[in-house]
Amino acid sequence: MELYELSAKETAEGVKSKKFSAEDATRACLDRIDKFDAKVNALITLTAEDAIAKARAVDEKISKGEETGPLAGVPYLAKDNFCTSGVRTTCSSKILEAWVPTYNASAINYMNDSGAVLLGKTNLDEFAMGSSTENSIIGPTKNPRDMNRVPGGSSGGSAASVAAGYAPLALGTDTGGSVRQPAAFCGVQGMKPSYGQVSRYGIIAYASSLDQVSPLARTVEDIAVVMESLARPDSHDTTCDAYDRPKFTDAISLEDLKGKRIGVFEGFESSQMDAELYGSLRKAAELCEASGATVEPMDLPIAVKYGVATYYVTALADASSKLACYDGMRYGAHIDGKSLNEMYVNTRTASFGEEVRRRIILGTCLLTEGFYQNYYGPALKVRQKMVDEFDELFEKFDAYILPTSPSLPYLLGMKETDPNRLYLGDIFTVPISLGGLPGISLSMGLNGEGLPLSVQLVGQRYFDAELLGIAAVLERAIGRPAVANPGLPGTSNSGKGAA
Amino acid sequence: MKMTVDREITLRMAKAAQLHIEPEQVGRMMDSINDILDFCALVGDLDCEGTPDFMWKMKKLPARRPDAPKDWPERELFESKAPAFEGEFFKVPRIIVEG
Numbered sequence: 353m354e355l356y357e358l359s360a361k362e363t364a365e366g367v368k369s370k371k372f373s374a375e376d377a378t379r380a381c382l383d384r385i386d387k388f389d390a391k392v393n394a395l396i397t398l399t400a401e402d403a404i405a406k407a408r409a410v411d412e413k414i415s416k417g418e419e420t421g422p423l424a425g426v427p428y429l430a431k432d433n434f435c436t437s438g439v440r441t442t443c444s445s446k447i448l449e450a451w452v453p454t455y456n457a458s459a460i461n462y463m464n465d466s467g468a469v470l471l472g473k474t475n476l477d478e479f480a481m482g483s484s485t486e487n488s489i490i491g492p493t494k495n496p497r498d499m500n501r502v503p504g505g506s507s508g509g510s511a512a513s514v515a516a517g518y519a520p521l522a523l524g525t526d527t528g529g530s531v532r533q534p535a536a537f538c539g540v541q542g543m544k545p546s547y548g549q550v551s552r553y554g555i556i557a558y559a560s561s562l563d564q565v566s567p568l569a570r571t572v573e574d575i576a577v578v579m580e581s582l583a584r585p586d587s588h589d590t591t592c593d594a595y596d597r598p599k600f601t602d603a604i605s606l607e608d609l610k611g612k613r614i615g616v617f618e619g620f621e622s623s624q625m626d627a628e629l630y631g632s633l634r635k636a637a638e639l640c641e642a643s644g645a646t647v648e649p650m651d652l653p654i655a656v657k658y659g660v661a662t663y664y665v666t667a668l669a670d671a672s673s674k675l676a677c678y679d680g681m682r683y684g685a686h687i688d689g690k691s692l693n694e695m696y697v698n699t700r701t702a703s704f705g706e707e708v709r710r711r712i713i714l715g716t717c718l719l720t721e722g723f724y725q726n727y728y729g730p731a732l733k734v735r736q737k738m739v740d741e742f743d744e745l746f747e748k749f750d751a752y753i754l755p756t757s758p759s760l761p762y763l764l765g766m767k768e769t770d771p772n773r774l775y776l777g778d779i780f781t782v783p784i785s786l787g788g789l790p791g792i793s794l795s796m797g798l799n800g801e802g803l804p805l806s807v808q809l810v811g812q813r814y815f816d817a818e819l820l821g822i823a824a825v826l827e828r829a830i831g832r833p834a835v836a837n838p839g840l841p842g843t844s845n846s847g848k849g850a851a
Numbered sequence: 852m853k854m855t856v857d858r859e860i861t862l863r864m865a866k867a868a869q870l871h872i873e874p875e876q877v878g879r880m881m882d883s884i885n886d887i888l889d890f891c892a893l894v895g896d897l898d899c900e901g902t903p904d905f906m907w908k909m910k911k912l913p914a915r916r917p918d919a920p921k922d923w924p925e926r927e928l929f930e931s932k933a934p935a936f937e938g939e940f941f942k943v944p945r946i947i948v949e950g
Contacts, residue, residue, distance in 0.1 A: 451932070452932070454925060454928050454929060454932065547907065548907065548909055548910075561907070585913055585914075586913070587913055587914055587915070587916050589913070590912075590913055591907065591909075592913060593909045593910050593911060593913070594909075594910075594911040594912060594913040594914060595909075595910035595911040654897065657893070658893055658894060658896075658897055660890075661890060661891045661892075661893040661894050662894055664887065664890075664891055665891050665894060668887075672868060676868075676869075679869075680934065681933070681934070681935075681941050681943055682932075682933055682941060683932045683933060683934070684934070685934065686934030686935055688944065689944055690944060690945075691944050691945060691946070692943050692944050692945070692946045693869070694944065695943065695944050696869040697869050697870060697871050698871075700868075700869050700870055701870050701871040704870070709868075709870050710880065710883055710884075712868045712870065713861070713864050713865050713868050713870060713872075713880065713884065714884055714887055715868075716864050716867050716868040717856060717860075717864045717884060717888075720864070720867070722854065723854055723888075726852045726853075726854055726892075726895060727854075727888070727891055727892070727894060727895075729904075730894040730895045730897075730899065731891075731894045732904040732905045733897075733899035733902045733903070733904060733905070734894050734897050734899060735905035736899075736902050736903055736904065736905040737897060737899060737902055739905065740902075788907065814910060
């Protein structure tokens, strides 16, 4: 096995035992980026020199017998909406195109403390508003499993990077499915933790009541290892819970699903989604049953019917407030005007992309007199009804299995003109975000055309460790995803496949 | 209750958001907003009588940092990030204009 194919855990073990150096592992990943990224376009900024320096520092610590952390010498990438001190952070927007933060996001500090090596920053839809990673200042990212297709979004650059072997790990953010859906489209594992599990400090916000730092990897075990580094209290983020987290890596030693009660979603007509993805859902249910779980059908009538509408009202209102801070004055782009207001308008109009401008105007509308009473107020109540629906079902089940997306990755440039239909692509991910629940998009292998199949596992809020345990059992039955060779023949999963 | 916007409201919302819409693009923006408002009106259909507004619950609230002033030794670094800075201040156009 080549170094770039190793998991994060295998890489850290190899570095610590001096089978190879952190510099070797880093250079192997940088070579993959050099070989493929001109075509895949997953990276906005490459920090190769800093990465080599950090890797050498890890190697030096090891040679001196010093403590290096659980991710010693493990290369990783971060979505370009994580603040990185001294490294530009664009959020794929003209308004931050040249902005270099003066501080690190807490998640970046935690990865550094764990010994991980940052290779660069990945592409996303501008301000994380989108689900195809086509809406970016550097142009679209391509799906390494099929270069004619989108990688999903908004963390499409991170998902494509992990699939293409640029790094065993990447960080993304998930607001309404922005890590789970690209993980599903690129055939890797992606987890949105419970809301409050990981600090959002230093993340450029889209919708603060929904955004969560979310890891992507090629194994469930790696997700657990990263969660152990990321999930901790942080006084810089008042929404980051101060409770004592369980040991996530202990949970994945679960051997089988005996005694587990798993609900399998049956509230959507099979004709309303891709047949092979529906087959993956059935296959996952069979695997759970074969592993000793009690499996029963379940439905989420409120979440499925009202989830997307509730999500858009909530997220757009959040976004219009958060993005008001881009005023052309304190940081970012600046375009002069004859008055203060004209300067604001000139800067924001020229520097935000069309989709971002549309969402800000809509969010502003939803928070004004009349619209607030008819949209935002009711959405707050519907959101609570959805949480009640989830809570009631968790009295019967330990976890649910849902689709991640109703469709396979679609072709690049197939921009959906009807926004309502486009948003329905998020139908299975946004309710989980609104409820603050942990969700894992689990790879179920590839179909006959080499396109990734997936399911979504959902757990009770704060039961992230237990959910990782269930995912680990299923992954052992399915096989872990292999690295893709973008544009080359022979791209396939080592997994046994499904559906 | 389902609501819609017209050209005037669309322009008013853009102004409140500190954004400009070219005259020829107002119609498209208005239609797009109305499509979403039409879809999102669903949130008014569910009977939520007696349901409280959603609020996040936490297991343990984070410790608060002391509410006290502190030095910012990096002040010059922050100032250097401003697109226009003069002396000790962010440089902005006139706030009050004649006429």
